Amino acid sequence: MTKERMTQVKMGDPLSRVESLLKVTGGAKYAAEYNLPNEAIGVLATSTIARGRIKNIDTREAERAPGVVAVVTHENAPEIPGYSASVDNEGSRVYGQEFRLFFDGTIYHNYQPIALVIADTFARADQAATLLKVTYEEESHDTDVRNSLDKAFKPERHDDYSRGEAGAYKSAPVKIEQEYQTPIQVHNPMEPHVTTAVWEGDNKVTVYNKTQATKISQKEIAKSFELDEENVRAYSPFVGGAFGSSSRVWPQEMAAIMGAKVTGRPVQVVLKRNQVFNMVGYRPRSVQKFSIGATTDGTLTGITHDAYGSTSQYEQFTERLLDPTKTMYSCPNLDSRYKLVRLDMSTPCWTRGPGETSGSFALESAMDELAYALNMDPLALRLKNYAEKDPENDKPWSSNYLMECYEQGAERFGWSKRNPEPRSMREGDWLIGMGMASGIYKAARDRAVVRAKLSPDGSLLVQSAVADTGPGSATIFTQIAADVMGTAIENTRFEWGDSTLPYAPGQFGSHTTASVGSAVYEVCTALKQRLQQLATGTASAAMQQAGPDELVFENGTMGLKDRSASLSYGEILKQQNLPQLEVIKESEGGPLLDEYSSKSFCANFVEVRVHAATGEVRINKVVSAVDAGKIMNYKTAESQVYGSVVWGIGIALMEEGKIDHRFGRHVNNDLEKYHVPISADVPEVDVILINKPDPVVDPMGAKGIGEIPLIGFTAAVANAVYHATGKRIRELPITPAKLV
Amino acid sequence: MKQFQYMRPTKQKAATDAVAKDPTALFIAGGTNLIDLMKREVMQPEKLVDINMLPLKKIEQRNGSVRIGALVSNSAVAEDRLIVEKFPLLSQALVSGASAQLRNMATVGGNMMQRTRCYYFYDTALPCNKREPGSGCGAIEGINDQHAIFGFSENCIAVNPSDMSVALAALDATVLLSGPKGERRIPFIDFHRLPGDQPEVDTNLMRGELIVAVDVPESPYAQNAHYLKVRERASFAFALVSVAAALDIQNNTIQSARLAMGGVAHKPWRLFDAEKALAGKPVSEESFWQAAEVAMRGAKAFEHNAFKLKLAPNSIVQALKTAAGIA
Numbered sequence A: 001m002t003k004e005r006m007t008q009v010k011m012g013d014p015l016s017r018v019e020s021l022l023k024v025t026g027g028a029k030y031a032a033e034y035n036l037p038n039e040a041i042g043v044l045a046t047s048t049i050a051r052g053r054i055k056n057i058d059t060r061e062a063e064r065a066p067g068v069v070a071v072v073t074h075e076n077a078p079e080i081p082g083y084s085a086s087v088d089n090e091g092s093r094v095y096g097q098e099f100r101l102f103f104d105g106t107i108y109h110n111y112q113p114i115a116l117v118i119a120d121t122f123a124r125a126d127q128a129a130t131l132l133k134v135t136y137e138e139e140s141h142d143t144d145v146r147n148s149l150d151k152a153f154k155p156e157r158h159d160d161y162s163r164g165e166a167g168a169y170k171s172a173p174v175k176i177e178q179e180y181q182t183p184i185q186v187h188n189p190m191e192p193h194v195t196t197a198v199w200e201g202d203n204k205v206t207v208y209n210k211t212q213a214t215k216i217s218q219k220e221i222a223k224s225f226e227l228d229e230e231n232v233r234a235y236s237p238f239v240g241g242a243f244g245s246s247s248r249v250w251p252q253e254m255a256a257i258m259g260a261k262v263t264g265r266p267v268q269v270v271l272k273r274n275q276v277f278n279m280v281g282y283r284p285r286s287v288q289k290f291s292i293g294a295t296t297d298g299t300l301t302g303i304t305h306d307a308y309g310s311t312s313q314y315e316q317f318t319e320r321l322l323d324p325t326k327t328m329y330s331c332p333n334l335d336s337r338y339k340l341v342r343l344d345m346s347t348p349c350w351t352r353g354p355g356e357t358s359g360s361f362a363l364e365s366a367m368d369e370l371a372y373a374l375n376m377d378p379l380a381l382r383l384k385n386y387a388e389k390d391p392e393n394d395k396p397w398s399s400n401y402l403m404e405c406y407e408q409g410a411e412r413f414g415w416s417k418r419n420p421e422p423r424s425m426r427e428g429d430w431l432i433g434m435g436m437a438s439g440i441y442k443a444a445r446d447r448a449v450v451r452a453k454l455s456p457d458g459s460l461l462v463q464s465a466v467a468d469t470g471p472g473s474a475t476i477f478t479q480i481a482a483d484v485m486g487t488a489i490e491n492t493r494f495e496w497g498d499s500t501l502p503y504a505p506g507q508f509g510s511h512t513t514a515s516v517g518s519a520v521y522e523v524c525t526a527l528k529q530r531l532q533q534l535a536t537g538t539a540s541a542a543m544q545q546a547g548p549d550e551l552v553f554e555n556g557t558m559g560l561k562d563r564s565a566s567l568s569y570g571e572i573l574k575q576q577n578l579p580q581l582e583v584i585k586e587s588e589g590g591p592l593l594d595e596y597s598s599k600s601f602c603a604n605f606v607e608v609r610v611h612a613a614t615g616e617v618r619i620n621k622v623v624s625a626v627d628a629g630k631i632m633n634y635k636t637a638e639s640q641v642y643g644s645v646v647w648g649i650g651i652a653l654m655e656e657g658k659i660d661h662r663f664g665r666h667v668n669n670d671l672e673k674y675h676v677p678i679s680a681d682v683p684e685v686d687v688i689l690i691n692k693p694d695p696v697v698d699p700m701g702a703k704g705i706g707e708i709p710l711i712g713f714t715a716a717v718a719n720a721v722y723h724a725t726g727k728r729i730r731e732l733p734i735t736p737a738k739l740v
Numbered sequence B: 001m002k003q004f005q006y007m008r009p010t011k012q013k014a015a016t017d018a019v020a021k022d023p024t025a026l027f028i029a030g031g032t033n034l035i036d037l038m039k040r041e042v043m044q045p046e047k048l049v050d051i052n053m054l055p056l057k058k059i060e061q062r063n064g065s066v067r068i069g070a071l072v073s074n075s076a077v078a079e080d081r082l083i084v085e086k087f088p089l090l091s092q093a094l095v096s097g098a099s100a101q102l103r104n105m106a107t108v109g110g111n112m113m114q115r116t117r118c119y120y121f122y123d124t125a126l127p128c129n130k131r132e133p134g135s136g137c138g139a140i141e142g143i144n145d146q147h148a149i150f151g152f153s154e155n156c157i158a159v160n161p162s163d164m165s166v167a168l169a170a171l172d173a174t175v176l177l178s179g180p181k182g183e184r185r186i187p188f189i190d191f192h193r194l195p196g197d198q199p200e201v202d203t204n205l206m207r208g209e210l211i212v213a214v215d216v217p218e219s220p221y222a223q224n225a226h227y228l229k230v231r232e233r234a235s236f237a238f239a240l241v242s243v244a245a246a247l248d249i250q251n252n253t254i255q256s257a258r259l260a261m262g263g264v265a266h267k268p269w270r271l272f273d274a275e276k277a278l279a280g281k282p283v284s285e286e287s288f289w290q291a292a293e294v295a296m297r298g299a300k301a302f303e304h305n306a307f308k309l310k311l312a313p314n315s316i317v318q319a320l321k322t323a324a325g326i327a
């Protein structure tokens, strides 16, 4: 529909989110809010042991409870054809046997779903779930990475990496050999995991879930239930945060679909907060032995990095703990290994800045320790070892403005005023410290397909299955389309979050803008070419002959640059009697991508204060300077940096999934006990966006921004705490208990 | 969560009778603690007696004391002019607790009755003598970073989580109770219990008894009072350790002191000996360290809470310094 106001926007403009009005008025429907006719509610009962078997599960009382429609357990669950199929390690994103819901009585972890109680209301289902009587055959379990480092193994999908000589740091005149640890962190999005499923007949299912990837949901569900992909619809336009935790299909989806099958009714399943801690992924604990050596002028000569993560008994989850170490600095000798410990826990899952966030804590803390050992400024040490090309593969950077990040960040922060002496700055009872760290994160691009439809009234609809879990992707895609097509923002609509729309990769790995944005860009470019071909009549002859540089597309019209001729898009369609003009475009990075190494970069500068008596740490100031290529939308980009900084503060100072290993069970699994930062923990964050386009990754020049500011951030805090107190904390989080 | 019956009497007698007669019944005020515990199946009352219709929502100046009704919200107490003026310690303690939204719902009576935040108490799959007598204490050899360093027993090392109660204990408040057998008053410091061999009993409240009000006596401590709450995030967290410190200072000499700690014991931990040690001493960091040392006598830590042995005395000194205006 053509509207009153006609606003032309450009990529980069600080446009507010296109869905913001819906979100603030409650008009945005989340997966638990569909209230389908005849919908029943399922509540998952979960295991209270970490390992063993269900001996008996007595459901009789629960079945008799008021309102109960069905109780599904491994004894009566419908057969899931995909569960008995051989394990598909080629196609699956995590190596191993996926978790099979209600498959048999084996218990792999605490909080494993053991029954789904379905009733007409939540309260009744929840009450009936308390009436289940379960007995177990318990086996001894292990949930502690530390206990089992000697049993760690090299994962199938990981190659150790080395260059030059192994252990070269040992002969360096100045060296650091330390161990760093990061605890379990849980994504804890505000919206818990939820699915509403409804079958139409035996072969067709619609799933209202929260997902970062409708196409992955569709594919995984189709595979499990042996359905045609087009008969599975994953619908997820609004997601209340995910951070990696909704990047695969989890038990609540399978339970809702199974429950809907068993009852013949739409079934909704929402996880409880405590269930979210050990069922739908988390960032695994890491133990990292990190050694680094340099000559007395600060030139790095060797790095050895041994990292340990953990996984479940049934899958091998791997993450990129070693990546920053491999690529951040020029260093001729490097050897690194990554091993996993099998635990009686659910499988971990990618968590914002997966791997790099934990890995960079070790790397960037060790760099700071090395700087002190060298009696050198920590920033100067980093400048000294700046990598002119990617040291991992010797490829040139597609773009690299890390130096600008250092310079502008240091300038804005006032780094030069820092007295390097630990414990040298004080305000009353508070010790003041300043720390910094660098960050690097891949700037990837994946295949995506986008459809564009132009209507005779001049309005443009652009469609992709991509999710927007909150960062503002839908806004940016609307913006790209409006900019490339020259349609007013009010006339441009982007549709997303539905697996029936054209293919998009998952919204994770900071590659959504590069992947789907490129497809939007290209489909609109193709649409313009179609318009040029279609235009007829006297006014158009000149336009048809015109080269791409002589044509302008703006205000919904195509015209010659010299303004001697123009036609509105609507007129072109009307000339051809077209009810609609539709173009679909598949887009993928070209071979050039392989010739370069593409990364986003950042430098974080943090000032902390540490109370001399109580050891409380508060963040005074953050300057985050980020090279994420061309900034597509200043507002949403800054918000991504704020989000990363808030995450970084949480991971540095408070987040920790605590497990009592005697029981193999989380003990702080609610938001009162598992702390994330509140507003008062977050100071003003000064964001510097270098905003220089990358010439290789995608036609817009954008690189990813959702994760890069988090990489190294926790080390910047730890380094600042060291500067404030003289105490080096090598195990996160940095709590008063460790500092007092 | 188990289903339950619900009633909302308008007469105090009807409320206390209902709970006295039915061992599965509980009062509910703001619901901010009880409902959470019901959702986790930690508490499973079969009947809720909602007391919000009872006329217990006033703060009144009385002869030599201020009376705070049991249903006054935590935010109303914290902002009340009388309270801010006469008992800034109480106001500060309340403001340091929970969040604005919770304080709007939470009541004085509910705050006093709130249950421990011990991990093991909250998870029905884990042992806890307080939740399930005889099942064992999960914390003693488990994750006990939040736990007691004073007054614990082999059956329970949980701490009382209330901030308000620490201030009220320091301020020599009195609790007014009304039950089937009539009214009675007990000193605030005798309201909560130590765990002993009955950790399931948090307080000396008897079945059917209702907290009606708290009386806080006038005192000379308004000028020099400070509630210090230590936690790893800036707000919305229970105390690792907290200190309520109030001093009556004349000519740079401490006439008398009131001192209590939170986060260290099963009840608000009043430090009588340290108070005595402060009386007559000059205002100085040295006096405060001496008091802290006295305060810490008998403290004992477990595997994960040893930091409190240092944090607690540091916090006492910090709170006293702030109260005295020399921080």
Ligand SMILES: Cc1cc2nc3c(=O)[nH]c(=O)nc-3n(C[C@H](O)[C@H](O)[C@H](O)COP(=O)(O)OP(=O)(O)OC[C@H]3O[C@@H](n4cnc5c(N)ncnc54)[C@H](O)[C@@H]3O)c2cc1C
Pocket: A672, B026, B027, B028, B029, B030, B031, B032, B033, B034, B035, B036, B051, B070, B071, B074, B096, B097, B098, B099, B102, B105, B106, B107, B108, B109, B110, B111, B112, B113, B114, B161, B162, B163, B164, B209, B210, B211, B212, B236, B237, B238, B239
């Ligand atoms: C996330 C979170 C953070 C919090 N942080 C803090 C904090 O930092 N510091 C702090 O001090 N508190 C904190 N609280 C706890 C909060 O202060 C209490 O939940 C609140 O004070 C309880 O009051 P209520 O009226 O809601 O009690 P309810 O939940 O209604 O009742 C609690 C108990 O008190 C009993 N009860 C209520 N009124 C009476 C009465 N008049 N007589 C007899 N029995 C009665 C009930 O039967 C019930 O057993 C926090 C709570 C939450 C949820």
